Amino acid sequence: MSLSGYVRTIELTPPALGNNTADAQRLEQVLKKELNTKNVHIPWHLVGDLSARLRQWHWQVKAVLFKDRRSFTVVDLLDPQDSGPVMGAAVDIGTTRMVIALMDLETGETLGETGFDNPQADIGPDVLTRILHAKTPAGREALKRLAVDALNQHLARLCKENNRTPDRVFLVAGAGNTAMTHLFAGLPAFGIIQEPYIPCTNILDTLDAADLGLAVHPRGQVFLFPNIGSYFGGDLLAGILAADLDQKDQPCIMVDVGTNAEIVLGNKDWLMACAGAAGPALESGVSQMGMTAKPGVIDRVRVDPETRDLIIHTIDDEPAVGICGSGMIDLAAALFVSGRIDIRGKLVTEACGDRLTNENDIPAFDLVAAKDSGTGRAIRLSQVDLNSLTSAKAAMYTILEVIVSQTAGLSFSDLARFYVAGTFGSFINPNSAITIGMLPDIPLDRFQVLGNTSLKGAEQVLTDPAAFDRVMAIRETITYIELNVNQGFMNLFSGAKFYPHTDTSRFPSVKV
Amino acid sequence: MSLSGYVRTIELTPPALGNNTADAQRLEQVLKKELNTKNVHIPWHLVGDLSARLRQWHWQVKAVLFKDRRSFTVVDLLDPQDSGPVMGAAVDIGTTRMVIALMDLETGETLGETGFDNPQADIGPDVLTRILHAKTPAGREALKRLAVDALNQHLARLCKENNRTPDRVFLVAGAGNTAMTHLFAGLPAFGIIQEPYIPCTNILDTLDAADLGLAVHPRGQVFLFPNIGSYFGGDLLAGILAADLDQKDQPCIMVDVGTNAEIVLGNKDWLMACAGAAGPALESGVSQMGMTAKPGVIDRVRVDPETRDLIIHTIDDEPAVGICGSGMIDLAAALFVSGRIDIRGKLVTEACGDRLTNENDIPAFDLVAAKDSGTGRAIRLSQVDLNSLTSAKAAMYTILEVIVSQTAGLSFSDLARFYVAGTFGSFINPNSAITIGMLPDIPLDRFQVLGNTSLKGAEQVLTDPAAFDRVMAIRETITYIELNVNQGFMNLFSGAKFYPHTDTSRFPSVKV
Structure with missing residues (x-):
């Protein structure tokens, strides 16, 4: 390197x-x-x-x-005799969390990593509120300052922990979605959410760190990943880079499951992408159902093969306080294979037994009884929650089908690799996701979890000059597919709302 | 435009x-x-x-x-409705004089021009003293400030005279020799005069005006003509551009007679240049003998065809106070054609009559008697002055012969155009220069006086984007010829020290 x-x-x-x-x-x-x-x-x-x-x-x-x-x-x-460190900082500019990786630019090594909540959440937890706040120059400046100040502060701490100083950070690379990139750079972002959805800029040329207010080397340079459009941001480009999707011989797919599902399909010859809200289904999607990971959160659920009981695992083995997204998928799979929900995703009274309860006339399933939980209340999954999950998993499968089969003319079995990106995706058990019909039924060894690909892509840009040209080339070659929620989509979606699907031949490995 | x-x-x-x-x-x-x-x-x-x-x-x-x-x-x-002027400033960064032309960038028109003494002369009238002064950072800064402050002040005045303001000057283009360019930009210049004669930079990339301290538009951009080397500067490149030498079908030559003689020969396919001190001859060269133009300075001398008397012309017809370089060449030609000097350039006692005088045992010629002059003293030309002129004109002719005949393998008659550049050159009477054997005997209509080509080249860069690429291309293609003052040179030089030459067949038009 x-x-x-x-x-x-x-x-x-x-x-x-x-x-x-x-x-x-x-x-x-x-x-x-x-x-x-x-x-x-x-x-x-x-x-x-x-x-x-x-x-x-x-x-x-x-x-x-x-x-x-x-x-x-x-x-x-x-001075070639100068033995001081020559460092770079890779930054994942997330809506909720920001993560910094401190790099040694001479060895390519990551010296340390730190994550922190994006303080722009003080202005608004969601992107929309922030974009509205950024309508005035003062609002933009405030949002930028919040993010930049926090970055400066955490970078300084990270440097200190490594016995280094930020003035030896010469390069910064950051990846975020289109809105977050605009807000981090203090740019107006309102065009992104207003028809015809025009960002201020899709390519932020390499900037002086000083122009952004970054407390690094006084002449430090900043690369912010370019965007493809309002709904396809630099974080995804960083992901494509991190997955080397643009260098594959065989078609591969990368799915980033966040607030939206973002999907890139392709190989060294072609790339296509789709993203954004696929109708209302994803809006109450997977990631919004669960809690974020913390002690006591249920992150894994399985069925005891002997007793058919549900066996839960909580983070740090603390008493259960809630369930995270990956735990939800595990749970739905466990409920389905144990017959506690039917192929429509409805709770089956007989199979649920005394776990079945009722809240405001809506059936619910008590995963953990009040006396065993860490909150004093039951950890409860209502039919409404289940319906949301069903819609979300159906939307995910439908989008995959639209892009892989209908758009690229491939079958799922043609995919040499199925990359799962994003923090949430890292915890998904592919087996459970296949069981509920969220991900296609391909051999498990083709699934690969990539973790924080925004950060990894940013690290790559700092250490490999060829990565810069690859990013620009990916940007030029990628085809962005608008997902039209038309009748065809809705028909596919209807079939995908079953567990695992109305067409069970698509899921030969799922045995109930 | x-x-x-x-x-x-x-x-x-x-x-x-x-x-x-x-x-x-x-x-x-x-x-x-x-x-x-x-x-x-x-x-x-x-x-x-x-x-x-x-x-x-x-x-x-x-x-x-x-x-x-x-x-x-x-x-x-x-705003396309903005009716304010969009201006540029072209600057000739001369050792002695600086000249600014204020341009309308939309029409390509020159709005006004102003010249002023380069205030770096306060530190040293000659380049050498300034380069020595620039050995320290403080010295460099002081020299830069002098030039930049004066430029700012005179540009502001020029704008005001045109009812405009300097903040509407968006572009600045400056041309000077290598040392002057370095000193104007505050760069160390000592390498230029010390073996192996290495400038700090030969290409100053387009700069922010603010970085130089220029009081123009806050984001104004500055182009300083690149240099070829220590002794071949941006002023010459500007000259080549102004003369369109790089676009000629037939070989043409451009001569800039300043402290040194600088010569460029070529056409659209090739360019070669030589410059610098050609031995001691040019050091006491033409330009140093005379005064600069001011009222009372003799700028033209001719022989009355009837009386054979010398008829002088002074600037503004004031009583004579001295003689300028072009006047000197006229005078030498007049002395020669009237038989007052011989073919060796020596004063002829008989022919000079009572104008011949003697100073410290050295013969001298009184051009204007003390009683008729504006200084109360005779305007006197000594044999020593004449010898300097003889050496200078011989050096010029020899350099021309070396580059045109010996290097390019052409004869003088192959030159489609003979461009004379520089302020001094503007006043030379080609006929007189041919008469004394300083310039080759080619048809007078091939000579063309270009005036201030540094300024004209800078104007061109401001108004024609193609000029930028031409300058860079000229820089790459030009061959720089080192003039070796070897025996061969000295042999040619010896012949050229005669009036017009030992080989009179070279000057068929000169009739004595």
């Missing part, structure tokens, strides 16, 4: 009579050759000291570089 | 469903098409207001652009 990265220690031929290229062009020529590029930009602020430094360093120099759409740029020139 | 220049009023297609390119990329695409280029850079500071402005201006915008080696850059975006 180091040899092909943004930090290069290079040696120049000292000038002589007959070799009298000027100092700046001498450096430029060597860097062009080293980087195999036509354009290397040495910014003005480095020119004044260049002659003295090159001589003082005996014509050796450690160059910290970065890229924009036009050229490589020299961010700083260091 | 306007249609192909840096100010473009463009119309964008308003976004719609199905045409949802982001605002910044929408503008970028139109500009790329308009400018027929791959890269247009919209700087960060323009992105935040872009969405509101485009809508407010009904998807029309007046873009002020500029270029660097990587792309076009948007300097500012204006």
Whole structure:
């Protein structure tokens, strides 16, 4: 990684009579050759000291570089004897959480990672409220400051924990969705939510960290992942990069299950994507049903093969306080295989026994009794909750079917890899997701959990100059599919609302 | 000029469903098409207001652009209804004089021009003293400030005279020799005069005016002509551009007679140049003998065809106070054709009559008697002065012969045009220069005086985006010829020290 990265220690031929290229062009020529590029930009602020430094360093120099759409740029020139760290910060700019990874740019190593709540939530927990707040310049500035200040503070702490200082952070790469990227950069974002849904910019060219107010190296450079459009953001591009989807021989798919389901399908020759709310189904989707992970949250549920009882697992084995999204999928699968819900996803009175209860005339299932829970109340799943899950899983399967079969003309078995991205996705048990008919019934070994692909993509951009061009190329080549919730979609959706599906031949591995 | 220049009023297609390119990329695409280029850079500071402005201006915008080696850059975006001037400033950064031309970038018109003494002369009248002064950062800063402050002050005055303000100056282009360019930009310049003669930089990429301290538009951009090397500067590149030497079908030559003689020869296929001190001959060269133009200075001398008397002309017809360089060449020609000097350039006692005098045992010629002069002293030309002129004219002819005949393998008659550049050159009478054997004996109509080509080249860069690429291409293609003062040179030089030459067949038109 180091040899092909943004930090290069290079040696120049000292000038002589007959070799009298000027100092700046001498450096430029060597860097062009080293980087195999036509354009290397040495910014003005480095020119004044260049002659003295090159001589003082005996014509050796450690160059910290970065890229924009036009050229490589020299961010700083260091004494090759300088043993101080040369670092970068990768940032996942999430709506709810922000995560920083501190990188050693010379080794490509991640030195440490830290996550924190996005303080823009003080203005509004959801993106919509924030976008409305950003209608005024003062609102934009406030939102930007909240995110940037928090980033500065947590980055400083992360550096300190690693016995380093933020002024040695030369490069920052951040990935977020389109709205979050706009709000992080202090840009107006209202066009994103108003027809015809026009972002201010889809490509934020490499920026001066100082222009954003980032407390890193004074001449530090910032790359924010570009967007494809209002509903397809830089986080997804980072994901494609992290999954190497643009370099696959065989078609692969990546699914990021967040507030929306975002899906990319393709290989080295083509990429297509769809995202956004697929009708009301996803709006009350999987991720909104559960709690986020914390001690006592039920994250895994299975059926005891002997007793047919439900066996729950809570985080840190604490008394149960709730259930998270992945636990919900496990639970639905367990309820289904144990006959406690039927193929329509309805609670079966006889099978549920004394666990069945009733709330406001709506049937509900007590997963944990009040006396055993950590809250003093039963951990209860109502038929309404179940219906939401059913709609969400059906929407997910339908979207997958639309893009894989109807749009790309493939069958699910053609998918060489099924990548699951995002924090939520990391915890999904593919087996359970197949059981309820949320994910297609393909061999389990094709599923691969990628974790935080926004962060991983950002890390890649900091350590591999080729990644920059790949991101721009992906942006150009990807086809964005508008999901039309038309009659055809609704027909598919209706079949997918069954467990696992009206057409059980699609799920041969699911045995009830 | 306007249609192909840096100010473009463009119309964008308003976004719609199905045409949802982001605002910044929408503008970028139109500009790329308009400018027929791959890269247009919209700087960060323009992105935040872009969405509101485009809508407010009904998807029309007046873009002020500029270029660097990587792309076009948007300097500012204006309301197409904005009727304020969009201006540029072309600057000749001369060692002695600086000249500013204020341009209307929309019409390509020059609004006004002003010249002033380069205040760096307070530190040292010659470049060498200034370069030594620039060895310390404080010295560099002081020199830069002197030039920049004077430029700011005179530009403000020039704007005021034209009822305009400097904040409407968006672009600045400056041309100077290598040392002057370094000193104007506050760069260390010592490498230029110390073996192996290495400038700090030969290409100053397009700069922010603010970085130089120029009081123009806050985001104004500055182009300083690149250099070829320590002894071949941006002023010459500007000259080549102004003379269109890089676009000629037939070989042409351009000679800039300043402290040194600088010569460029070539056409659209090739260019070669030589410059610098050609031995001691030019050091006490033509330009140093005379005074600069002011009232009372003798600028023209001719022989009365009847009486054989010398007839002088002074600037503003004031009583004579001295003689300028062009007057000297006229005088030498007149002395020669009237037989007052011989073919060796020696004063002929008999022919000079009572004008011949003697100073410290050195013969001298009184051009104007003490009683007729404006100084109360005789305007006197000594044999020593004449010897200097002889050496200088011989050096000039020899350099021309070396580059045209010996290097390019041409004869003088192959030159379709003989351009004379520089303020000094503007006043030379080609007929006199041929008479003394300083310039080759080619038809007079091939000589063309170009005036201040540094300024003209800078004007061209401000109004014609193609000029930028031409300058960079000229820089790459030009061959720089080192003039070796070897035995061969000295042999040619010896012949050229005669009037007009030992080989009179070279000067058929000179009749004595």
